[in-house]
Amino acid sequence: MDVRSWIRVGIIAGIVTIFLALVGLIGRFVDLNLVGEQVTFARLVLIAAPLVAGYAVTRPRIRAGERRALAPRDAIMAGAVSGATAGLVFGIAVVAADAFGIDRIRSVFLNVSQPLIDFVTFGQPPVVGAVILTAVSAVAGGLAAGLRVTPIAVRRPITTAVSAVLVLGFLQRIIPIALDQLNFERDWLYSRSIGGLTWLGAILVAGVAAGLSVLNARKGRDLRARLFSTREESTGVAPAQLGLALVLVAVLVAVPWVVGEVISQVLGTVLIYVLLGIGLNIVVGYAGLLDLGYVFFYAVGAYSTALLTGAALNTFTGSGPPAVSLDLNFYLAIPIVLVIAACAGLLIGAPVLRLRGDYLALVTLGLGEMVTVLVRSPWLVPLVGGPNGMRGVSDAAVAGFGFREPQHFYYLALGFVLLAIFVSWRLSASRIGRAWTAMREDEQTAEAMGVNTTRFKLLAFAMGGAIGSLGGSMFAVQIGSLTPQSFEVTVSILVLGLVILGGLGSLPGVVVGALVLVGLPGLLREFEEYRGLAYGAALVAVMILRPQGLVPNVRRSRELQEEERAQDEWALEKEADVAVVEGIST
Amino acid sequence: MSETPAVLEVRGVEKHFGGLYALSGLDMEVRRGEVVSVIGPNGAGKSTLFNTITGLYGPDSGDVWFQGQSIVGLKPSQITRLGISRTFQTVHLFPNMTVLENAMVGQHSRSRSGLLGAVLRLPSQRKEEERVRGKAREALSFFGRRLSGYRHEQPAFTLSYANRRRLEIARALATEPMLLLLDEPTAGMNPTETQELTDQIWRLRKDRGVTILVIEHDMRVVKGVSDRVIALDYGKKIAEGTYEEVAHDERVIEAYLGTKASA
16 A cells, blocks of 8 residues: 555646646646546546546555566555545645736736636636545546556457547547538538537447457457468468458548548648658667768758749749749659669768767757758749748659649659658668668678678768658648749657657658648647646657657567567576586686 | 798788877788787787778878788778678677668678669669578578578577577678688687677688688687787787797786786
């Protein structure tokens, strides 16, 4: 019975709720209905921290080499105590705020308002509200704790169902539009008047999700084995795998027409960042060179595409031709862009060859910053238009079929993404990839084993730069005009963030990372202001809970656990051996 | 032995770190097919000697010749390509690569397929990969069952300490060296493992014709493997000869006892 730690976790959760209230995540979303009018985003935020606290305090602990899980009754008790503490802390803060004067607090914390206080006290006087808060939070904590100690066969369907309902609730601006586009009757699922899911819809979604989860638990292993078996001896393609591939292709092709123009626009941007991520993944993930100036290649790709395909400068009087430009077909220009970017990679790589780690990061950060200064500088106005930028970039048309339309652009970007994934995958599985891995793990030893580290570092910069420049090219095609605002250091940070979030060295990780860091903010426009907060929270959470990334490098994670166990057994045997040997020698 | 040509010649090599002379005017040579041990108290300059030969350090003066050409100023990877390979005093594997991949990295300088071959997976590249894998397996097979079978696919960090040392030697063998430098290969091994490795060093020379220069503290190993022993102290050669000669040399005994007394 570790009451002290239950209370400690509860206090932290209470402080988290205070923070969430102060930044406005409760007060501003009182009317954001997720399910019916009862489950609102604000209510969810109010009980989120107690839920997490209740779940966290009941985690099994290792004491004296034994894994100890709490008995169900103790666990629910622990969760309730934690939740109640959280609610109490928040309740006290509410009472104190009310006593102090809402308007005085409001002069510093703009989001604190009378409606917020009314909401969190359930319309009661503050003290009564605090008591209700404590009770509600205790129930939430107890529920979360109870969930944790239920057997996995019950717990997993429940969590799957709840997550599915919440996800669909959040996507209320997107899925209904897609359904409408398909002329699909949707009023039973999404309510037109209140925004979120209807209760009927929510129950159906929960039922389907739970059912799928149960099915997955029973048949999933078998199914996965048939779909993803990568055993070398299996020659040819299994029918199940072929089916999966066909479905995947069909989905990829159909997506833009299902989701509509607005989301296709978001997906196009996601694909651009996937290209950037694949490129940076070669530099950081494969070769282990931390590059904080990756926006350099984004800019090189975008501006060289513009110059090669005959874009015009924006000037005060209208438009004018750049000092140097060609009027090439887009597909002729791309190889040249790749070569230019690869040369730029060598240019960046050469001065930083001797640097490692922090120093390399700092110098590349500086080099990346140079590009933003350069494209703005008066010196380059005749070439790239300075702050006014350029317009009229090719829309990469093939036989009159342009790719500027979001739904068309998606296919162009998808094509280049698939190409980049293919190249990157082949490289990683070759002698070159092996040399990069060796270099990343131990540079000096790789050199001593015959890997010319100078050459392979430069190769990584050149390849990473070339693929990243494709992202720039796509961006130029997507919007047709370029201004320096698009080439800030934030691009470098975002791309590095998505590569790390997804899992260094993992191609599926890049895709997932881009969907999370670029796609989600594009979809959840109503949370635009909280983008930075969510971004930071996501990175911190991943680094603590899953430092290898969301979709880590496959082979490593698969083997890790059982190998460790085998090794432990081996070590025990070995210790016994050594003890015997020592016994003999002394 | 003097009729066999010297494979490695170290001529008047000096290397100092600030005021500390790690090597001062060292002359030595290793002839083809020999096993030569380098002994000396801690800080005598043994590992510095290895680092200088393999190009990790450039000497301050003096020259190193390998098979009739000076290798001073070459990069470590170039020296490996010429046929010198090594292990490290503290094991330096690629911990997250598999055992087989570690050995395959050793084949790097014996293969050449580049960007185009990798992306298009040309027939020549595939054939080369097969060859590299075969050579790596062969290098690992030198240690028999110790590094065989399912272990090939294990990440290197899961290996036991002794197996890590063996893998490091196998990786060095995979570079197809003519001269192999072993830096305290038996450190941390138990007596059985040490004996096993002593035999294997013999076998390396006998079966594969590899010339070996080894740093070793365990005098039983030194006695067991060496044709010739060189003793260093303060970066200078203080004795050279058979194990018996060097072991009874007064300066050697003094060097070792001296360190013991001051320790």
